[in-house]
Each structure stands twice: as structure tokens, then as C-alpha cells.
Amino acid sequence: MSTLLHAIGRWAIRAKWLVLVIWIAILAVLGAGAGLFSQGANAPISIPGTESQEAIDTLGRTFPEVSGSSATIIVVAPDGERADDAAYEQAITDAAEELEGLPQVNAVTSPFAELAPSELSDDGRAALITIQIDASQSDVPEATSAGIVSATDELRAALPADAEVSYGGDVFSTSIPGFTVTEALGVVIAFIVLLFTLGSLIAAGMPLIIAILGVGVTIAGLFFTTAFAEMTSTTPMLALMLGLAVGIDYTLFIVSRHQEQLRSGLAVEDSIARATATSGSAVVFAGLTVIIALLGLAVAGIPFLTALGVAAAAGVAIAVLIGVTLTPAILAMAGTRILPKPQRAALAARAAVAPAEPNGTDAADTETAGADAPPAPAAEPDGAAHRPSRADRFFGGWVRAVTAKPIVTILVVLVGLGAAALPALDLRLALPGAETLEESDPARVTYELTGEHFGEGANGPLILTGSIIGSDDPLALMDDLADEVRALPGVADVPLATPNQNADTGIIQVIPEEGPQSESTSALVAEIREHHDEWEDAYGVSLAVTGFTAVGIDVSNLLGEALLPFGILVVGLSLILLAMVFRSVWVPIKATLGYLLSVGAAFGAVVAVFQWGWLDGALNVHSTGPVLSFMPIILMGVLFGLAMDYEVFLVSRIREEYVHGATAQAAIRRGFVGSAKVVTAAALIMFAVFAAFVPEGDPSIKVIALGLAVGVFVDAFIVRMTLVPAVLALLGDRAWWMPRWLAKILPSFDVEGEGLARELAHAEWPAELPQARIAADRLLLGGGIEIAEIRVAPGEALRLDPADPDASALAEALTGRAPILGGTVKAVGLLLPERASSLRARSAWATAETLREALRDRPELLVLDLRSLASSGAAVPLRAVDGLRSALAAQAVEAAREAAPALTLVVIGDEALTVRILPEGIAVVRPRGGAHDAGLHGSGAHAVPGAPAPILEGGAR
Numbered sequence: 001m002s003t004l005l006h007a008i009g010r011w012a013i014r015a016k017w018l019v020l021v022i023w024i025a026i027l028a029v030l031g032a033g034a035g036l037f038s039q040g041a042n043a044p045i046s047i048p049g050t051e052s053q054e055a056i057d058t059l060g061r062t063f064p065e066v067s068g069s070s071a072t073i074i075v076v077a078p079d080g081e082r083a084d085d086a087a088y089e090q091a092i093t094d095a096a097e098e099l100e101g102l103p104q105v106n107a108v109t110s111p112f113a114e115l116a117p118s119e120l121s122d123d124g125r126a127a128l129i130t131i132q133i134d135a136s137q138s139d140v141p142e143a144t145s146a147g148i149v150s151a152t153d154e155l156r157a158a159l160p161a162d163a164e165v166s167y168g169g170d171v172f173s174t175s176i177p178g179f180t181v182t183e184a185l186g187v188v189i190a191f192i193v194l195l196f197t198l199g200s201l202i203a204a205g206m207p208l209i210i211a212i213l214g215v216g217v218t219i220a221g222l223f224f225t226t227a228f229a230e231m232t233s234t235t236p237m238l239a240l241m242l243g244l245a246v247g248i249d250y251t252l253f254i255v256s257r258h259q260e261q262l263r264s265g266l267a268v269e270d271s272i273a274r275a276t277a278t279s280g281s282a283v284v285f286a287g288l289t290v291i292i293a294l295l296g297l298a299v300a301g302i303p304f305l306t307a308l309g310v311a312a313a314a315g316v317a318i319a320v321l322i323g324v325t326l327t328p329a330i331l332a333m334a335g336t337r338i339l340p341k342p343q344r345a346a347l348a349a350r351a352a353v354a355p356a357e358p359n360g361t362d363a364a365d366t367e368t369a370g371a372d373a374p375p376a377p378a379a380e381p382d383g384a385a386h387r388p389s390r391a392d393r394f395f396g397g398w399v400r401a402v403t404a405k406p407i408v409t410i411l412v413v414l415v416g417l418g419a420a421a422l423p424a425l426d427l428r429l430a431l432p433g434a435e436t437l438e439e440s441d442p443a444r445v446t447y448e449l450t451g452e453h454f455g456e457g458a459n460g461p462l463i464l465t466g467s468i469i470g471s472d473d474p475l476a477l478m479d480d481l482a483d484e485v486r487a488l489p490g491v492a493d494v495p496l497a498t499p500n501q502n503a504d505t506g507i508i509q510v511i512p513e514e515g516p517q518s519e520s521t522s523a524l525v526a527e528i529r530e531h532h533d534e535w536e537d538a539y540g541v542s543l544a545v546t547g548f549t550a551v552g553i554d555v556s557n558l559l560g561e562a563l564l565p566f567g568i569l570v571v572g573l574s575l576i577l578l579a580m581v582f583r584s585v586w587v588p589i590k591a592t593l594g595y596l597l598s599v600g601a602a603f604g605a606v607v608a609v610f611q612w613g614w615l616d617g618a619l620n621v622h623s624t625g626p627v628l629s630f631m632p633i634i635l636m637g638v639l640f641g642l643a644m645d646y647e648v649f650l651v652s653r654i655r656e657e658y659v660h661g662a663t664a665q666a667a668i669r670r671g672f673v674g675s676a677k678v679v680t681a682a683a684l685i686m687f688a689v690f691a692a693f694v695p696e697g698d699p700s701i702k703v704i705a706l707g708l709a710v711g712v713f714v715d716a717f718i719v720r721m722t723l724v725p726a727v728l729a730l731l732g733d734r735a736w737w738m739p740r741w742l743a744k745i746l747p748s749f750d751v752e753g754e755g756l757a758r759e760l761a762h763a764e765w766p767a768e769l770p771q772a773r774i775a776a777d778r779l780l781l782g783g784g785i786e787i788a789e790i791r792v793a794p795g796e797a798l799r800l801d802p803a804d805p806d807a808s809a810l811a812e813a814l815t816g817r818a819p820i821l822g823g824t825v826k827a828v829g830l831l832l833p834e835r836a837s838s839l840r841a842r843s844a845w846a847t848a849e850t851l852r853e854a855l856r857d858r859p860e861l862l863v864l865d866l867r868s869l870a871s872s873g874a875a876v877p878l879r880a881v882d883g884l885r886s887a888l889a890a891q892a893v894e895a896a897r898e899a900a901p902a903l904t905l906v907v908i909g910d911e912a913l914t915v916r917i918l919p920e921g922i923a924v925v926r927p928r929g930g931a932h933d934a935g936l937h938g939s940g941a942h943a944v945p946g947a948p949a950p951i952l953e954g955g956a957r
Contacts, residue, residue: 002281003759005276005284006274008276009324012332013269013273013328015329019329023322030221034224038226041232047302052544053546053551054544058544062504063465064106066132066463068133068135068136069133071145072129073155074127075129075155075163077124077125078162088159091159092110093112095154099131099151102144102148103141104141105132105144108132121453125453126453126454131148137173144171149167168443168446174432174433186690187689190688193684196681197252197256198259199339203259206331206334207251209330210323213322214243214323221318233700238308238701241689242316243319247322247323249682249686252682252685254275254279254328256279257275262343262347265347268336272328276327283323289645290637290638290641292641293638294637294638294641296309299565299566302630308634312638316641391677392677395672402722402725403665403726403728409726410727417601421597423603423608423611424606428627429559429560429631430552430627433548436625436699438622447459456514457514458511460512460549462509462545463507463545463547463550464510465507466542466544468499468503469505478499480539481535489527491512496508512524516549521553560629562633566636571592574588575592576588576746577644582655583738585739586731587655587735591647594723595640597714597719599635606627606635611627620696622699628700634704635707635708642712643720646683649675650672650676650720653675654667654728657670659736664736665732680717682716691709693705758831759835769791773792773904774790774798774861775790775826776790776814776824776826777823778823781806787927788927796924797914798926799925799926801908802867815839816833817845820833827861828843842901843862844857844859848866849868860902860903863908866910866917869909881913881917888918891903905918
């Protein structure tokens with residue numbers, strides 16, 4: 001990974017203006033598409049396949065008068081007056097008649113209609129007008145919504161001044177979130193943090209500009225896709241919030257590493273490429289964990305949640321892509337101006353005193369010491385650069401304090417976070433309704449007035465429906481079923497039980513005793529469903545429970561059930577990914593348990609604020625009650641990825657110090673001080689961005705934002721920067737232990753860029769033959785195979801003895817097809833095992849029969865296995881020899897014309913046959929042995945006596 005990113009960084013430096021133009025063009029194209037084709041983000045939250053949703057779909061065909069969505073207008077007369085007085089009745093009746101003429105309105109129920117006795121409150125002061133609309137909540141025509149608002153205003157004008165008139169209902173129960181000045185405050189705070197961290201206006205502004213460009217691409221792309229697919233209002237806001245946070249952080253990691261390397265004296269372009277490779281690898285890994293977790297939301301099997309996860313994952317993917325492509329391009333444009341002026345002056349002064357060697361030994365030595373090793377500070381007068389900064393002293397004192405008595409630290413953190421998570425035991429889930437809107441919102445006013453005068457259950461009526469086509473007395477049947485429902489606990493009223501006009505479908509309207517989000521209403525839905533079989537046996541009707549309230553309950557139940565499998569997926573994923581990265585057993589276990597502590601604390605904070613009402617005024621929480629049903633699963637997914645960010649950036653630095661020889665305790669101290677500053681800045685930025693969405697945020701986003709803000713704060717500062725050093729200090733060397741069998745089966749993910757560092761250190765190796773086509777020193781393969789040295793120069797071919805049983809193993813290792821246990825190996829310029837996959841793509845394996853076919857793929861390295869010719873014991877036919885020689889000679893001609901790459905041969909065959917088939921001028925060499933004297937371990941690298949003088953590929957002498 002680091003090698004690929006190094007190449008991407010180099011390309012972005014060379015094509016910096018092209019990269020910038022490409023991203024701006026992408027933004028422009030998607031923005032134009034969004035402007036022309038966007039259908040808005042107002043899709044309803046529904047779950048196909050649930051009982052409530054299937055019942056709604058059936059009603060749309062059999063009983064359209066009660067399907068679709070609904071709106072209400074409530075009229076409340078002042079004390080001493082009644083809503084059924086003549087003046088009120090006439091105005092309400094006129095309004096109802098006007099509403100009937102609106103587009104897609106199926107029916108308007110006036111409180112004075114014969115079949116609507118419940119539309120007038122018991123005390124006569126309040127009256128309801130119910131408007132049934134033949135469209136889903138998201139598809140209600142604008143003209144209909146505006147007509148309801150207009151009719152409400154006209155009705156208010158026609159009634160006494162002290163009468164209350166308000167509109168609401170399902171159609172108006174949700175709000176479309178927007179971006180406010182408060183959210184922008186998070187960006188301002190992020191800029192301040194970046195300025196203190198990076199010390200330069202250019203450096204501080206760069207992550208913000210790149211992140212905003214990435215978010216623009218994401219949001220434009222999402223709204224463009226609404227031309228083909230529906231999207232809920234929460235989706236773009238979540239993508240915006242998450243994309244902005246990770247976009248700033250990912251660019252910060254790369255810019256911060258670049259600054260460190262510049263201060264150490266590395267050339268600008270080298271530093272950009274290496275920062276992209278090292279910190280960029282961690283960015284890619286962290287981004288992948290977030291993406292995988294968000295895509296894992298599909299585990300719930302809920303389409304809108306899957307779409308939300310895919311959209312947010314797309315935002316993170318764009319943040320990663322723009323981070324590893326546009327960031328190096330912009331850094332190349334900035335040059336050394338990315339550093340504060342004093343540091344630039346110090347670099348210039350050092351260069352004037354002792355000019356750095358260009359791309360020389362110093363760079364290689366730096367990389368050998370470790371790609372992530374803390375660079376030496378820039379030289380400053382009087383050795384000022386060598387004095388620890390204030391931040392270094394602070395973090396050094398912090399890590400000493402938390403590791404001095406690790407058991408005490410661990411216990412304090414566990415007890416504290418355990419207490420913070422206790423409120424989570426009271427977590428209740430529900431979909432948001434009008435009760436979560438601002439108190440002045442008409443829909444919220446209508447909701448509260450309805451609950452006050454008609455009972456809370458009137459805000460969440462249930463609909464029971466079923467086929468009654470087999471009944472010969474549908475009216476009596478519906479009355480009997482209504483009586484059964486009235487007898488259930490939790491039922492306040494059954495105002496309506498009627499068949500449709502065709503008498504094939506019946507509905508029963510049920511008013512619960514409490515509101516739609518109460519536990520008793522959920523229990524009532526479950527109670528009705530428990531009686532399904534009993535009533536079907538008694539009356540021959542299969543009743544289904546539906547309605548806006550029932551749909552919300554079903555969504556919440558399914559999301560609650562999905563938490564466990566999703567949690568198992570996330571925990572299992574974190575264990576595997578971290579084991580791959582850190583090659584340890586205890587580090588992944590510790591990291592995963594820390595993540596669970598962060599999730600618990602985040603859930604506890606959400607419950608305390610949104611259910612218990614703590615700080616509700618300060619945080620502008622409009623109402624308390626059950627929290628957003630899909631908050632837990634989204635928070636778990638997003639926080640998982642962010643927690644892995646901090647784990648990787650902090651612990652990888654500690655691990656690097658350890659593998660480079662530091663003791664376990666010293667590695668913790670040095671690694672922590674080297675990474676704590678950037679981790680602190682990243683966490684503060686994310687906290688600021690998330691927290692900014694809380695005070696004025698949409699009710700759905702507000703709860704997610706608070707959970708993420710608390711989760712990020714807890715995970716970064718309490719778990720990763722307090723608990724993690726203490727646990728590592730307690731474990732000591734055991735923290736980095738992994739069983740050999742597990743290390744073999746787990747792939748390696750080079751986040752720290754160790755492979756790249758090794759490649760750069762061996763860029764000119766071997767020193768005596770830097771242009772070697774194949775080179776190896778002290779090579780150790782499986783089965784105890786040892787080769788002391790191999791050197792194959794341009795114009796030479798390597799011959800392996802066909803009688804040696806180890807020949808195949810060496811040939812496979814030299815082409816990247818077998819593991820290398822030790823030593824240093826390069827083949828066609830690629831270091832092994834780091835570039836094994838690239839080498840496999842550039843190499844081929846052929847026999848005498850398949851040589852021409854293999855050469856068609858134009859390999860750079862070819863193993864020619866001639867053992868089949870030698871195994872017969874007979875002389876090799878001249879025709880076969882000529883065919884092999886002709887094929888290789890033709891390839892050499894193509895290479896000379898640059899129509900094919902230069903070919904390096906590894907021949908498994910006897911000496912005489914090898915010499916006969918090679919083109920003129922190709923010398924033959926053999927490996928130098930190690931522990932043995934025969935076969936691979938024999939005479940050492942040499943040219944075959946009597947062979948033609950070596951020449952370069954293509955025959956040039």
C-alpha cells in the first residue's frame with residue numbers, strides 16, 4: 001500500500017495542476033447535474049416486508065380513502081366557548097369544503113360529519129379536520145401542502161381572535177434540515193486548532209479547503225443521484241458532517257507528517273511523496289474501516305439505512321481519495337511555505353552552513369531508521385531546535401503520569417466510563433415525529449393541542465385492516481372486531497370500524513391511551529398481534545396493524561434487533577484488522593474493548609440529554625423521549641472507524657519505536673509524545689465539527705451529532721490517550737506477542753510504511769551493481785534453503801541445476817510466488833517481499849512447449865523450466881533447441897526496438913542446453929551457495945566457461 005501511495009504522491013507532484021483541475025471539474029459536473037436533476041431529499045422512512053408496510057401497500061389498492069398520508073387542522077375555542085357553536089361550525093365546514101378541492105386529497109373529515117364523532121373533544125372546545133391525501137409523506141404535492149397552510153390561515157381569520165388554529169399531522173411532522181451559522185462555527189474552531197497545530201495560515205487553511213471541496217463533491221453527487229433513487233433528509237446531512245470531519249483530519253495527518261520531514265531536512269518533493277505513503281497509508285486504512293462499518297449497516301436489511309450507509313461511505317471514500325491525491329498536489333504548489341516563517345528561516349540557515357546531500361545517504365539512513373520515526377528537528381541557533389516544545393513537555397508529563405501506576409489508571413478509567421454508560425441501560429428507540437420539532441413549529445403546536453384536548457393517543461392512532469370478503473354481514477363483523485379491540489388494555493377508544501365500499505376490506509381505527517412513542521403503545525401493538533390467530537379462528541379475518549405509529553414501532557424494533565449482529569460484525573472486524581496492522585493479540589483486544597467503552601459512554605450521554613433532559617435547555621433540545629431509532633447503529637459504525645483512526649496513529653508510532661529497539665516503556669513514552677499532538681488536534685477538530693451540529697441541528701442529526709461528539713472525545717482523550725498507554729505499560733513486551741500460526745494466516749497491512757522505508761533504503765542496492773536485474777544476499781527460504789549471494793547483471797541469465805530439488809523453490813521466490821523468510825532480494829528492480837504482487841504481474845513461468853505463449857505477455861522476468869527435456873535421458877532434438885533459441889532471439893530484437901521490455905531469464909536446465917538456447921552474448925551465472933556445496937549451494941556466481949561475453953539486453957555490446 002505504501003509503495004502505491006508513494007507512486008501516487010510522485011505523480012500528483014508532477015501533475016499538480018491537472019489534479020486540481022480534475023477535482024474542480026468533478027465538482028462542477030456533479031453540481032450541474034444536481035442543479036438540473038435533483039429531486040430533493042425527503043424520502044419516507046419505511047421498511048418493505050414488515051406487517052405495517054405491507055398493510056399500507058394493501059390499503060392503497062383496496063381502501064385508498066385511508067391510505068397515503070394525512071394532515072390535520074385543529075381549532076381550539078377559548079374558555080367559555082365551544083367549537084360546535086354556529087360561528088365555528090360554519091367556518092370549519094367552509095374550510096373542509098375548500099380542502100376537498102386540493103390536489104390528491106381523497107377525503108376531508110369534518111368534526112360535524114356523521115361518521116366522525118371523535119373529531120370533537122369531550123369538552124366541546126376543540127375540533128379536528130382530518131385531510132387524507134393519496135400520496136406518501138414525501139410525495140405530497142407542494143400545492144396541497146401550501147393549500148392546507150392557506151386554508152388554516154383563512155380559518156384563523158374567520159374565527160374570533162382568541163381562538164387557536166394550527167395545522168399539522170404526518171405531512172408536516174418532519175423538517176428538512178439545513179446548514180446554519182452554528183454549524184459553520186465548527187469549521188471556524190477547526191481552523192483555529194489547525195493554526196495552533198501547524199503554525200502557518202497556509203498549512204491551516206489547506207485541510208479546510210480540501211475537505212470542503214471533498215464535501216462539495218459528495219453532496220453534489222448525492223443530490224444528483226436523487227434523480228434515480230430516493231434519499232431521506234438525514235442522509236446528506238450525515239454525509240456532510242462526517243465528510244467534513246474526516247476530510248479535515250485525513251489531510252491534517254499528511255500535512256503534519258510533511259512538516260515534520262521538512263524540518264528534518266528532507267527535500268520538498270521527497271517529503272511529500274513519503275508523507276503520502278506513510279500517513280497516507282494510515283489514512284487509507286482508517287478510511288476503509290469507516291467505509292466497511294458504514295456499508296455494514298446493510299446487515300439490518302433496511303433499505304433506507306443501507307442507502308444512508310452507502311451515501312456516508314461514499315463521502316468518506318471521497319475524503320480519502322482527495323486526501324491522497326489533491327493534498328500532495330497542493331503541497332507541491334506550496335513548497336516550503338507550508339512551514340511557519342521561523343522554521344523556513346532555520347532551514348535556509350542550515351542549508352547555507354551545511355548543504356544537504358541530494359537524495360544521498362542521509363535520506364536513506366532516515367528511512368532505514370523507520371518511516372514514522374520522529375524526525376530530527378531543524379537546526380536553530382544555540383541549539384534551540386533540540387529543546388522539547390511546550391507540547392512535548394506536556395504530553396511527556398501526561399504519559400508518565402498515566403503509566404506510573406497503570407493498574408490505578410485502568411481502574412479509574414473503567415469505573416468512570418462504566419458510570420458514564422449506566423444511562424444507556426434506559427435507552428429507548430423511536431422514529432422522530434412532530435414532538436421533536438421546535439415549540440413554535442405549527443406541527444408541534446398541533447401535536448400538543450391534540451394531545452391536550454383529545455388525549456395523547458390521538459397523535460398516534462393505529463389502523464387494523466384485513467380482508468372481509470368472505471363475510472355475509474361485514475358491518476356486524478367489524479362491530480364485533482371493534483368490541484374485541486376495545487377490551488384490550490391500553491386502548492382509549494375505537495372511533496371507527498367500517499368496511500370499504502366494496503365490502504372486501506375492513507379497517508378499525510384504534511386510539512391508544514398514550515402517545516405514539518410511549519412504551520404502552522408499543523405494548524398495545526404487540527398485544528394486538530398476539531391476538532391475530534385467535535381472532536382469525538373466531539372471525540375468519542387476518543388483521544394487520546399499520547399506520548404511521550405502527551410503522552415507526554416496526555422500524556425501531558428491527559433496528560434494535562440489528563444492533564447485536566452489527567455489533568458482532570464491528571467487533572470481529574476490529575479484531576481482525578488491528579491484528580493485521582499491529583501483529584499482536586493483546587493490542588486488538590484492548591482496542592476493541594476501548595471502543596466498546598466509548599460507545600457505552602456515547603449512548604449514556606444521549607440518553608441523559610435526550611431522554612432524561614439533562615442540559616436540554618443549553619443544547620436546545622426541543623423535547624425529551626425515545627431517541628432516534630437508527631442512532632445507535634449509525635453511531636456504532638461511524639465511531640468504530642474514528643476510533644481506529646486514533647488507535648492506528650497513536651499505537652503505530654509506539655510500535656515503531658518498539659520494533660526499532662526501544663524498550664516497551666521507552667517506546668510508549670516516545671511514541672506517545674511523537675503522535676499525541678496530531679491526535680489531539682484531530683480529535684478536537686472532529687469534536688468541534690460534530691458538536692456544532694447539536695444546538696441548531698435537525699432533530700435527527702442532533703442526536704447523532706451529540707453521540708459522535710461525546711464518543712470522539714471519550715475515545716481520543718480517555719481511551720486512546722489514557723487507557724491505552726496504561727494497558728501497554730502493564731503488558732510490557734507481551735503487548736506485541738502473536739502466535740506464529742496466526743501470523744502466518746493473517747495478511748500484513750503496512751500502515752507505518754516500513755516496506756516503503758526498506759525500499760527507499762535499498763534503492764541503490766547492491767552498491768557494487770546497482771543496475772542488477774536479480775540480486776540477493778543471505779537468502780533464506782522455507783525448508784532451510786540458504787543462498788549466500790546472487791548477482792545477475794543486465795545481459796546475464798541465472799541458471800539453476802535441474803537435479804537440485806530446491807531449484808523450483810528458489811525460482812518461485814525470485815518471481816514473488818513463494819515466501820522469503822530472510823535476507824535481501826531484488827528482482828527487476830522490485831524489492832521482495834514488499835513488491836511481490838507487482839513482480840508476479842511482471843513475471844512468467846514457461847516450459848519448452850509454452851515459451852512462445854508466455855513471451856506474448858511481454859514479461860520482464862521469465863522462469864524457463866527445461867526439466868521435461870532433460871528427464872527423458874535422450875538427446876534434446878535440434879528442432880526443439882532451435883525453436884527455443886529463435887523465440888528468445890525474437891524477444892531480444894523486440895526489446896532492442898523498445899517494443900517489449902528487457903527480459904531477464906531464470907533457466908532450470910543443464911548447463912549445455914542453457915548455453916545452446918540463449919541468444920548470442922548472454923552470459924550464464926549461478927547462485928553462490930550457503931551451507932552446502934552442491935546444487936544451489938555450490939560453486940558461487942560465475943560465468944559459464946566458454947560462454948559469449950556478457951552484453952546488455954537487446955544485444956548491445
